[in-house]
Amino acid sequence: MTSFSDSQISLLSSLSSGLLSRLLCHPLDTLKSRIQSPTLPLKTTFIHSLKTLINSHGYRGLYNGLGASVIGGTPGTILYLTSYDSYKASLSPSPLPxxxxxxxxxxxxxxxACIIYVPVDVTKERLQISTLSSEKVYKTSLDCFKNILANEGLMGIYKGYFGTVLSFGPFSGLYFLGYEFLKNEVKSRNTTSSGSADLTFNETLTCSLTAGALASWITTPLDLAKLRMQVSKSSLVDKEIALKYNGFFKALKYIHKTEGVKGLWRGGMVRVGFFTPATGITMGTFDFFKGKLKEF
Known part of the structure; x- marks a missing residue:
């Protein structure tokens, strides 16, 4: 009999998985943000972006914005995963498919979760693209946050909230749809072959990696539009160009007009390269810790 309640198990598991995922995958997120930035040429490659960043800012540049990501993003992950668990529990049993x-x-x-995620995302991405400048634009994550709040107000910190929901809402919906479907398929196979429906850590991880890869690739244009909106007021972005990204659908239209269909998937492979291990680590360790904590 476990000494933890379901809500405590969900809280502790999401804390552990969120922290681990952000520490391991942040460099890939930094490179994704740089490649998708409106200040770089469309043909910028992953290798070129990596070399340029390391040459100008060293390996520490890969972790620009990590403070905002960990300090703010980890609570966001907790809220995200516990909200999903609570939502499922509230609809069980349900006549809905x-x-x-x-x-x-x-x-x-x-x-x-975007109540926390968006301010973190705005701060993190401003810091990540600040490495495109030879000068140190912000001292720390807190300095960046204060700077945005002082110059742009609360609306600046929540720049792109609805764009983020429009971007990551479909991503999360498609991710959990695929993840739960794949888990059920593996459970059915396990039950048939061994009589046990339990998934191993590797099976859970594989389901999460697959669902994360598909969901992140499909929603790349939405993420690109969201990022362009959030960084558009950065001092590195020309004011006339920034006006083109003043609105989620306006940004999508402008990207398509100037960069074509290919441009809408700019940074798509890096996004997949980030979200596949990020979601895999997050959900793999989340379900792993939930199982372990239930044994106590």
């Missing part, structure tokens, strides 16, 4: 519950649960979790 499981696919609808998982899809809508992912979107619901994103809407709630």
């Amino acid at each position: 499981p696919s609808i519950i998982h899809l809508s649960g992912g979107i619901f979790a994103e809407i709630i």
Whole structure:
């Protein structure tokens, strides 16, 4: 009999998984933000971006914005995963098909978590693209946050909130839809072959990696538009260009007009390269810790 309640298990598991994922995957997120930045040429490659960053800022540049990501993003992950778990629990049992519950649960979790995620995302991405300048634009994550708040107000900190929901809402919905579907398929196979429906850590990780890769690739244009909105007021972005990104759908239209269909998937492979291990580590360790804590 476990000494932890379901809510405590969910809280502790999401804390552990969120922290581990952000520490391990932040460099890939930095490179994704740089490649998708409107200040770089469309043909900028992953290798070129990596070499340029290391040459100008050293390996520490890969971790620009890590403070904001860990300090703010980890609570965001806790809110995200516990919201999803609570949503599923509140609809069980339900006449709705499981696919609808998982899809809508992912979107619901994103809407709630974005209250924390968006200020963190804005701060983190401003710091990440600041490495495109030879000068040190911000001293720390806190300095960047204060600078945005002082110059742009609360609206600056929540720049792109609805764009983030429109971007990551579909991502989360598709991710959980795929993740839960794949887990159920593996459970059915395990039950048939061994009589046990339990998934191993490797099986859970594989389901999460696959779902994360597919969801992140499909929603790349939405993420690109969201990022362009959030960094558009950076001092590194020309004011006339910034006006083109003043709105989520306006940004999508402008990117398509100037960069074509290919441009909409700018940074897509790096996004997949980031979100695949990030979601895999997050959900793999989340479910792993949940199982372990239930044994106490």
